[in-house]
Amino acid sequence: MPFGINDSIRAGTCRSPLVSRTNESRRPTLVTVSFSCSRYDLEADKLYSITWYKDHEEFYRYVPRGEPMKHSYRVEGVKVDHRQSNHQQVLLQDVSLHSSGQYKCEVSAEAPSFNSVSAEASMEVVVLPQDGPSITGEEKVYATGDVLGMNCTSGSSYPAAILKWFINGEQVKPDTEMAFEQHGLYSVISSLRLQLEPDHIAGDKINV
Structure with missing residues (x-):
């Protein structure tokens, strides 16, 4: 050998x-x-x-x-x-x-x-991010025709986190997404703007 x-x-x-x-x-x-x-x-x-x-x-x-x-x-x-x-x-x-x-x-x-x-x-x-993603911008009450506007921010990580939006269990595309770097770690902000339709608020609740 x-x-x-x-x-x-x-x-x-x-x-x-x-x-x-x-x-x-x-x-x-x-x-x-x-x-x-x-x-x-x-x-x-x-x-x-x-x-x-x-x-x-x-x-x-x-x-x-x-x-x-x-x-x-x-x-x-x-x-x-x-x-x-x-x-x-x-x-x-x-x-x-x-x-x-x-x-x-x-x-x-x-x-x-x-x-x-x-x-x-x-x-x-x-x-890995120290904490899970956080969502801001939500309102307490929505009606058909309202615009659902929210931001989802990830904790600092490497590589950058991949954020996905789901409305009532169905994936929707974000409007914008930006990544910010500090000390070699990345934080991602994903923005969602969605005009609500009757199907979105069926059952008097929106799950995001």
Whole structure:
């Protein structure tokens, strides 16, 4: 069997695949994520190094005969936990939106073969809204012919939330929709303007 990785790089223990923000700062809460690169077969060769890249930039190298064995490099969005990183996994701390990207693990053998193989995996960090969408502009009483005018605003998130309007269980198209960005997070405002017909207020109630 040739020297190689039996399986592609796989995400290991991912404590949280999503990044959520706090109520106070409205910024992403810092989490950790682990990538594993352990299922490879050296056969008669000896391991020279395990090298990790993000978007083609090297950020971590493990050399069992090196001094020191572990070394990390500055790459945006990447902060290596040296204590929990080794020849089988790399643990990233303080994961943020900048941590999204393509990750690659490269396994290299010592002389005389100098064989080298690699595998890749992508990671995307998303930020969920802290709260559900809020609707404003509703009136207490409506009659046939009135214009139903409302705004629906999503909480800050990444990527931007997709808002949909439903009147009595049936989807209707919004008039306008705008997204606003702050600190890399997006808030969406969707506006609905609809002239009410008799079917809309059947049963003396409008469900929005």
